[in-house]
Amino acid sequence: xxxxxYSQKPISLARGEDVYLYDEEDTQFLDAGASYACTPxxxxxxxxxxxxxxxxxxxxxxxxxxPTEAQDSVYEKLDAVAPADVDNVWLCNSGTEANExxxxxxxxxxxxxxxxxxKKAFHGRTMxxxxxxxxxxxxxxxxxxxxxxxxxxxxxxxAIAAAVDDDTAAVILEPVQxxxxxxxxxxxxxxxxxxATEDHGAALVFDEVQTGLGRTGTFWxxxxxxxTPDILTSAKGLASGLPMGATLCADWIADGAASxxxxxxxxxxxxxxxxxxxxxxxxxxxxxNAAEVGDYFVEQLAELPVNDVRGKGLMVxxxxxxxxxxxxxxxALSHQILALPAGRRVVRFLPPLTFTKSHADAVVDAMADxxxxxx
Numbered sequence: 001x002x003x004x005x006y007s008q009k010p011i012s013l014a015r016g017e018d019v020y021l022y023d024e025e026d027t028q029f030l031d032a033g034a035s036y037a038c039t040p041x042x043x044x045x046x047x048x049x050x051x052x053x054x055x056x057x058x059x060x061x062x063x064x065x066x067p068t069e070a071q072d073s074v075y076e077k078l079d080a081v082a083p084a085d086v087d088n089v090w091l092c093n094s095g096t097e098a099n100e101x102x103x104x105x106x107x108x109x110x111x112x113x114x115x116x117x118x119k120k121a122f123h124g125r126t127m128x129x130x131x132x133x134x135x136x137x138x139x140x141x142x143x144x145x146x147x148x149x150x151x152x153x154x155x156x157x158x159a160i161a162a163a164v165d166d167d168t169a170a171v172i173l174e175p176v177q178x179x180x181x182x183x184x185x186x187x188x189x190x191x192x193x194x195x196a197t198e199d200h201g202a203a204l205v206f207d208e209v210q211t212g213l214g215r216t217g218t219f220w221x222x223x224x225x226x227x228t229p230d231i232l233t234s235a236k237g238l239a240s241g242l243p244m245g246a247t248l249c250a251d252w253i254a255d256g257a258a259s260x261x262x263x264x265x266x267x268x269x270x271x272x273x274x275x276x277x278x279x280x281x282x283x284x285x286x287x288x289n290a291a292e293v294g295d296y297f298v299e300q301l302a303e304l305p306v307n308d309v310r311g312k313g314l315m316v317x318x319x320x321x322x323x324x325x326x327x328x329x330x331x332a333l334s335h336q337i338l339a340l341p342a343g344r345r346v347v348r349f350l351p352p353l354t355f356t357k358s359h360a361d362a363v364v365d366a367m368a369d370x371x372x373x374x375x
Contacts, residue, residue, distance in 0.1 A: 004094050008149045008188060009178060009332075010333075011026070011029070011332065011338075012024050014026075014351065015028075015044075015081035015231065016031070016039070016044050017042070017043055017044055017045025017349060018042035018043060018044075018352065018354055019043075019044075019352050019354055019355055019359055020033055020043070021043065021338065024142060025078070025375070026294055027257065028336060029332070029336045029337065029338050030232055030336060030337045030338065030351075030359060030362060030363070031043065031338050031351060031352065032321050032337055032338060032339045032349045032350075032351045032355075032359075032363055033338050033339045033340040033348070033349065033350050033351070034237070034351055034352050035340075035348050036178075036210065036215075036242065036340065037210050037215055037236045037315075037350040038234060038236050038237050038240070038241040039237060039240055039241050039278040039352050040213050040214060040215065040238075040240070040277065040286065040287065040352060040353045040354075041240060041281060041284070041353065041354065042350065042352040044275075045187060045240065045276075045280055045353070046141045046321055047276050047280055048240045048273055048280065049295075050276075050277040051272040051273060051275065051276035052242075052269060052272055052274070052276075053142045053192065055080065055268050055269050055271075055272035056269055057069055057122065058268075059176060059268050059271070060268070060269060061268060062268060063244070063263060063290060064264075064265040064267070066082055066176045067082050067111045068074070068151050068266075068270040068271065068312055070268045070269075070271035070275060071266040071267075071268065071271045073271065073272075073315045073360050074089075074091065074266065074271045074275050074278075075089050075274040076248060077274075077275055077278040077279070078248065078278070080135075080282075081219050081220075081278065081282065082232070083223065083228045083229070083232060083248075084228055084253065085228065085250050086228060086229065086230070086232050086248045086249065087247055087250075087331075088248065088249040088250070088251065088253070088254035089137055089247070089248055089266070090105075090245065090246065090247045090249070091245070091246050091262075091265045091266035091271070092234075092244070092245040092246070092247065092261065092262050092264075093243045093244065093245060093262065093264050093265075093270075094124075094234075094235055094243055094244075094253060095123075095207075095210075095235030095245050096123070096124025096125055096129045096233075096246045097124075097126065097235075097245050097246075097262070098209065098233035098234065098235050098246060099123045099124045099129040099130050099132070099205075099207055099209070099233050099247075100124065100127075100174070100246035101192075101233075101247040101260055102170070102172065102203075102205045102207075102233050102247050103115060103129070103169070103170060103205070104123050104128070104130045104254065104255050104257075104353060105133070105134070105170070105203075105231060105254075105257040105259075105260070105262060106169045106170035106202070106203035106205060106230075107169045107254075108230060108256055108257050108258040109252060109253045109255070109257055110124070110168075110169045110170070110202055110203060110255030110256070111169075111202065112146045112166075112167050112168050112169035112170075112201075112202060113149065113167060113169055113347075114148045114150065114165070114168040115131065115132055115149045115150070115167060115168075115169060115170050115171075115172060115173040116149075116150050116151075116152065116160065116163045116165045116168055116170070116202075117132040117133075117134070117148065117149060117150070117151055117152075117171075117172050117174070118134070118151060118152060118153070118154040118163055118174075118177070118180075119151045119152065119153055119154055119180075120134050120135075120154055120176065120177055120179075120180030120181060121134045121151075121172075121173070121174060121177065121179075121180060121207075122134070122135065122138075122180060123134060123172060123174075124205055125138065127142065127145060127146070128146060130142060130145055130357075131145035131146035131149050132146075132149055132172050135364035137138060137278045147198070148167075150163050151210050152233060154173075154177060154180065154183055154184060154185065154189075154191050155185060156178035156189070156203075157184070157186075157188050157189050157191075157192035159173055160189065160192050160193050161192050161195070161196045161337050162197055163196075163331065164193075164196035164197060164199070164200050164202055165200060166200050166201070168197070168200055168202040168322070169202060169203065170202055170203045170204070170205050171196065171197050171203075171205065172205040172206075172229075172318060173190070173193055173204075173205070173206060173207065173209060174206070174207045174208075174210070174211060175190060175206055175208065175211050175216070175219055175220075175221035175222050175225065176210075176211050176216060176311065176312055176315055178210040178211070178315070178345070178348070178350075179342060179343075180315025180342070180348045181317060181319075181342050181343045182310055182311045182315060182316065182342050182346060182348055183197060183317075184310065184311065184312050185225070186212045186343070187225045187226070187227075189223065190227045191226075193227075193358055194227045194228075197230070203230040203231055203253060204227075204228075204230050204231070205227040205230065205231040205232075205233070206220075206221075206222050206227075206229040206231070206232050206233070207228060207233050208220055208221060208226065208232055208234055208351070209233055209234060209235045209236055209245070210236055210244070210315070210316060211302055212232070212234045212236075212314075213234065213236070213237050213238065213281060214278075214281050214286045214287030214290050214313070214353050214354070215290060215313055215314060215315050215350070216290070216291075216292040216294075216311075216312035216313035216314075216315050217287055217288075217290050217291030217294060217312055217313035217314075218287055218291070218313075219287050220232065221235075224236075224312070227236075229248045230252070230253050231247060231248065231249050231250070231253055232247075232248045232327060233246070233247050233248070234248070237270075237277065238274050238277065238278075239270045239273040239274040239277060240274075240276075240277045240350060241262050241277055242269070242270045242273045242274075242366070243270060244270040244271075244273070244274050248249055252289075255356065262300070267302045280333065281353070282352075282362035286353035286354065287353070289307065289353055289355075290313040290314040290353045290355075291313050293355055293357055293360060294312065294313040294314045294316065294354060295360075296310070296357050296360055296362075297316055297349070297355075297360040297363075298310075298311065298316060298359075299316070299375050300360060300361065300364040301316065301318055301367070303364075304318075304364065304367055304368055304371060305371055305375075306317040306318050306319060306320050306321070306367075306371070307320065313353055314349070314350065314351055315348075315349075315350055316344050316348070316349040316352060317346045317347070317348050317349075318346065318347045318349070318367070319345050319346050320345055320346075320347055320371075321345075323344060324341045324342070324343065324345050324347050325341060325343055325344075326345055326369070327339075327347050327370060328340070328341060330370045330372075331347075331366055331367070331370065333364075334366075334370065335369070335370075337362070337363055338367050339363075346366075349363065
């Protein structure tokens with residue numbers, strides 16, 4: 001049984017603590033992927049665990065139309081860390097739902113229908129988010145999707161300026177592409193998207209499902225570029241791996257959005273986890289650690305005989321000559337290090353933001369050993 005959604009890996013995990021996971025025989029694995037950035041404060045952080053345990057004992061669930069202290073706390077804490085004026089919050093259960101809502105809100109608020117997205121983008125697997133996702137293997141089995149979507153080359157400022165017109169509802173971009181190969185967007189490119197959307201009354205949507213919450217060295221990746229979107233989406237590690245997403249909107253989007261809802265939006269248990277996660281991120285200043293350790297990690301990886309190293313903070317891609325899956329297999333089975341793919345030739349590292357230079361050294365040493373064996 002199982003395997004319908006994901007193929008099963010040959011490692012059965014039983015518990016986790018900070019940057020480590022342990023299998024059923026108590027073998028320790030350094031988690032350099034964090035299950036696609038889902039545990040930014042580390043596995044089973046005591047503050048998060050305590051908050052969840054307390055909430056479970058007090059109130060397991062009530063629908064979001066009934067205010068709870070946990071839900072109010074998440075709204076307050078997201079408001080505190082949101083980019084300027086993007087502080088209206090809709091809570092949901094995943095990144096794809098957050099992006100689905102973003103596209104709906106943009107269409108409703110602008111009256112436009114066209115969506116501009118980037119080649120190599122990944123925004124989710126529901127029908128709207130999938131329409132803005134580039135890779136044919138995800139799209140083709142479910143076509144026809146939304147018809148009015150135009151893809152441009154990621155990083156091409158002129159192309160994005162030319163694609164946006166008066167029928168455009170939204171431009172949706174990842175400030176750093178994840179699934180597409182860990183491709184950082186330039187300031188010029190992101191600013192061009194901002195200018196084009198402003199010129200035509202469209203919404204600029206930044207998908208920060210993977211890049212947000214301190215991952216790239218600032219709380220949101222867009223902050224480093226000095227570009228504020230109209231809509232920002234978050235998920236993955238927002239509740240330390242419990243299912244929560246958020247769509248943050250500027251006033252003009254929130255005022256123009258039509259009806260939208262979700263039964264499980266802002267449930268008490270996931271809200272308690274999210275509030276505690278946000279507290280730890282801020283109190284421990286984990287974005288700064290991501291910036292400092294990330295710079296060191298990239299410098300050390302760049303000394304290896306690989307094709308390219310790129311990324312920001314603790315969102316790092318290493319383009320290898322051999323297939324990425326072979327490297328991932330050897331890292332896991334021979335060196336007890338877990339990482340992720342980003343296409344056929346890119347090994348992706350998205351560790352907890354508590355990752356240290358010594359953890360980085362362990363990864364670099366393991367990759368060096370594998371590459372030497374292949375030489």
